[in-house]
Amino acid sequence: MRGCDVPYHLRFFFEYGVDHTPLWPGPPAAPDVDSPYGSPCELERLPISPAIRAELERLCAWYQSSLDWDYPPDPSPWPAEQWELFGQQADAVLETLRHELGDGWVVMDLRKPS
Numbered sequence: 001m002r003g004c005d006v007p008y009h010l011r012f013f014f015e016y017g018v019d020h021t022p023l024w025p026g027p028p029a030a031p032d033v034d035s036p037y038g039s040p041c042e043l044e045r046l047p048i049s050p051a052i053r054a055e056l057e058r059l060c061a062w063y064q065s066s067l068d069w070d071y072p073p074d075p076s077p078w079p080a081e082q083w084e085l086f087g088q089q090a091d092a093v094l095e096t097l098r099h100e101l102g103d104g105w106v107v108m109d110l111r112k113p114s
Helices: 050-066 080-101
Strands: 008-012 023-025 105-109
Touching: 008 080, 050 080, 080 105
Parallel strands: 008 105
Antiparallel strands: 008 023
16 A cells, blocks of 8 residues: 555656557656556556547657658657657646646656657
């Protein structure tokens, strides 16, 4: 049982091949593979609005186009401007997500710089 002062932890990052969620349970040092939210997290199990869920799914699907799937070692087909726009939108959804989840949650931003 969780104590009242122990927050839920989520990790926020995008992963190639995962086109439906950027959220993973647990802190990096101790990922929670037995999370009630799944691993990766199933967005419909989290206490978030349909609008945030849809935006997270949209960003995940969009992120998949940043990889050259025909030859992944090649540079990303995205120009710098597209990476910047994606980063701005990911920042915005992360801020809104943290606000919606509230104080009982810690959402760690583990995105790698592009």
